[in-house]
């Protein structure tokens with residue numbers, strides 16, 4: 075069974091470059107043989123669309139809670155297409171989870187073959203490969219490799235004349251997608267128009283051996299992930315540089331913390347850096363990566379890392395936070411916006427159904443109990459042993475069925491975390507972001523926050539589009555009132571939740587979607603600002619204090635907090 079877990083770990087691991095094959099062969103901590111893992115992934119990826127469809131139609135993910143979409147795809151590939159079947163003992167629960175549905179799976183697979191007019195599996199394979207090649211023609215240009223220049227150690231100008239000296243500038247993202255045979259040879263570079271110091275290069279570019287990457291002069295960070303720090307710190311210059319302290323409350327592996335530090339360094343070019351950012355993560359394991367990232371980026375003089383610190387347990391009234399004026403919150407989320415990356419085969423995964431039922435058989439899913447042999451939260455770092463976090467490291471791919479109960483729990487926790495941020499007495503700017511596409515985790519959380527007591531009492535509102543930093547003002551994808559139908563890209567009239575936000579507030583929210591020409595996954599960010607700066611009003615102060623004393627920032631989610639400990643979303 076380790077074969078499937080190892081393959082899943084490889085596919086979800088940080089991807090800082092190198093050929094896919096060499097990364098498998100150089101990976102540590104694998105139990106199965108690299109040759110077997112490589113064969114499984116490459117063969118399964120040829121059939122991904124068909125298998126995803128078969129798994130969805132057989133509807134096994136909503137009953138087999140131990141199966142993640144990725145594990146299901148790999149196991150069903152071996153079950154249906156490899157001579158020896160699933161490489162695990164017959165009694166293994168995951169093997170049984172697939173084989174219990176062998177009749178449905180076989181029937182759906184046969185239907186898929188017949189639909190394509192194929193008499194044999196060989197013919198079917200040829201047809202499937204042709205379909206995949208056609209689909210790939212568009213898939214590749216959409217996902218370039220994004221590279222952010224770190225102003226603490228370098229500058230865009232310096233990198234353009236060193237690391238990217240022999241790169242040819244192109245005017246569009248689409249131009250980064252040359253024909254398949256040229257893809258890895260051409261050195262093309264696109265300067266991003268929305269985020270300062272961000273460039274895109276073809277997805278196969280490898281920086282692992284470049285001095286700039288090893289020294290932390292460049293950081294591999296997705297474009298969408300750069301929105302929050304830029305929205306918070308804006309286009310300030312030397313004269314109006316950010317003055318107060320900053321908090322990154324959910325910070326590991328550290329991309330947004332180091333981005334904040336880079337923006338500060340640029341604004342304060344001449345000044346001696348001072349400790350200005352408190353950066354924390356409740357996970358001790360992930361905090362170690364955070365600390366490594368901060369050091370690699372040269373941000374130690376600016377960042378205090380609070381390892382294993384729960385943001386909700388910070389006392390906003392503590393004197394060490396009295397100068398905190400900006401907070402960035404990027405809490406755990408469903409990860410539903412995450413897409414595959416770079417030279418790792420792009421797998422189309424079966425979509426878990428969003429179901430209404432909450433607790434199958436009355437049992438709750440427990441991490442560490444039921445899931446003891448799933449890849450560990452941190453396995454992606456451990457497996458590849460990269461010196462810094464890569465884009466795919468910020469979150470994991472969704473596992474299991476994302477049902478409405480889970481989304482509700484996540485959104486409660488997200489709202490609690492941001493509400494806590496709004497209660498810092500001298501805070502004037504807060505950003506909230508997720509890599510989820512679900513309205514309930516995004517616009518609906520924002521609407522709840524705007525309606526909260528602390529927001530009303532302290533005068534928090536959204537940072538309007540016309541007030542946003544120039545690059546983000548130009549960004550055209552804005553908040554939605556209803557969940558989108560992902561196939562048509564249109565807001566669904568059937569969507570159960572409707573965001574109670576004004577048109578101006580929807581315009582203030584920024585969205586990214588996968589599958590369009592922007593080259594990003596799904597992402598959401600909104601900025602909160604406070605007009606009435608200064609001291610907290612007395613009633614608000616008392617409310618904040620009593621909430622804190624009760625260990626609760628929002629009354630109606632008290633009961634959720636224990637449950638949140640059991641399953642708190644995708645976070646690496």
Ligand SMILES: C[S@@+](CC[C@H](N)C(=O)[O-])C[C@H]1O[C@@H](n2cnc3c(N)ncnc32)[C@H](O)[C@@H]1O
Nearest residue numbers: 324325327328329330355356384385404406645
């Ligand atoms: C989406 S990830 C953050 C990614 C990070 N902002 C970056 O850009 O690299 C969410 C993180 O929040 C952490 N987290 C969740 N709840 C938390 C809490 N109450 N306090 C502190 N950290 C928390 C998780 O451990 C996880 O590492």
